[in-house]
Amino acid sequence: MEMKQNIIMVIILVALFFFGLLIYDFSDELDSAVTSHDWYLLDDDEMVIISFKNQKFSYYYQSTGESLSSHELCLNYRFNRSINVIKLNCNTKGNKLYISSITENEFKLTIDNVEKTFYASEAMAQEAAFRKENNLSKEDFLDLMNIDLNKFTITTVDDVVNLYKSKNIKLVAFVNEEKSIKNALNLKTLYNLSSNSEKTLLIINYKDLLSVELAKLIKLNNKFPKDIKDFDRDSISIYIVGKKSFELVTNLSINAFKEVNDYNNI
Numbered sequence: 001m002e003m004k005q006n007i008i009m010v011i012i013l014v015a016l017f018f019f020g021l022l023i024y025d026f027s028d029e030l031d032s033a034v035t036s037h038d039w040y041l042l043d044d045d046e047m048v049i050i051s052f053k054n055q056k057f058s059y060y061y062q063s064t065g066e067s068l069s070s071h072e073l074c075l076n077y078r079f080n081r082s083i084n085v086i087k088l089n090c091n092t093k094g095n096k097l098y099i100s101s102i103t104e105n106e107f108k109l110t111i112d113n114v115e116k117t118f119y120a121s122e123a124m125a126q127e128a129a130f131r132k133e134n135n136l137s138k139e140d141f142l143d144l145m146n147i148d149l150n151k152f153t154i155t156t157v158d159d160v161v162n163l164y165k166s167k168n169i170k171l172v173a174f175v176n177e178e179k180s181i182k183n184a185l186n187l188k189t190l191y192n193l194s195s196n197s198e199k200t201l202l203i204i205n206y207k208d209l210l211s212v213e214l215a216k217l218i219k220l221n222n223k224f225p226k227d228i229k230d231f232d233r234d235s236i237s238i239y240i241v242g243k244k245s246f247e248l249v250t251n252l253s254i255n256a257f258k259e260v261n262d263y264n265n266i
Contacts (some may be wrong), residue, residue: 026078026087031102039107039118042129050111050118052077057088059111062122070094070112130181134257144184144257147177151191155202157213160241164220169242171199171249171266174206178233185254186236193252193263199240206231220246238266 030052038051040062047062057077060067074090086097086109100108100115107118119125131141152175160172173190176183194201207228217224221239224246225231235253239246249266 025082026080026085028079028081030077030079030086033102033104034107037120039120040122040125041116041118042125043116047122047125052086057086126181136257144188145179145181147179147184147187149175149177149187149203149205152194152203153201155204157204157209157216159202160204160246161216161220163241164244164246167243169199169240169245171197171201171238172241173201173203173236173238173252174231175203175236176205176207176231176233180233182234182254185257185260186234186252189252189254189260189263190236190238192261193266197266199266201238217246221248223248240266 035052035054038049038053041048041050048068049058049060049062051058055076057071057074058067059071059074066072070092071088071090071094074088074092074095076089078087078089079085080087084099086099088095088097094112098110100110102108105120105124107120108115109118110116117128119128127141130136131138136144152173155172163170163172175187175190190201190203206225209228214224214226214228218226220241231237232251235251237251238249240249252263254260
């Protein structure tokens, strides 16, 4: 009986020994799904990038290129596949990163004792942050981003010139079709405004304007943008036109989904 117990004890000790080897063996290759590109997280309006490419570790602010202070001394890493842990070659308190899951588009890991989800592109990170902040479903977001200028009444520069000379008064908005969240919010608001305003609203895609057409509009208002690059891509300029007037009413600039219905009339 005693010999049997000894044998069992030896087996347990051997098992623990090999388990310990597995735990402390950080010589595995990190999944190529992680190392093939950078990963993005929008945190407090700051785009943060984490990277494990070419056996190098970096974790920094996109705007400045500066490393996050908690990991500024961490340059390399090792990986243990059996426990899904990345060990950084630095002595900071949080030098172990715990991987929760990896998909084509999302990379979840615990860093600085907080589980964070990084995304495969800036656009995905921006979408995730925007949806969370505005409590939107995926379907709601896709509906918002379905930019279609044909929902509006499209006009031409020649028609604007004729409207300027007429006794009628209408609103003319200069827009673009850029697939950005900011532009989608602005266009959604503009559409609501066009449905509720007492004045007819017309639109022009300013990115299609020719230099000769810009010149015609500048003649009506010398403060009008002299070149397409001079338009503010983050806002929609709305002009009131008619009775020899071509004046800027507002630069529509919406920052949150809850603001979309705040503009009902001009």
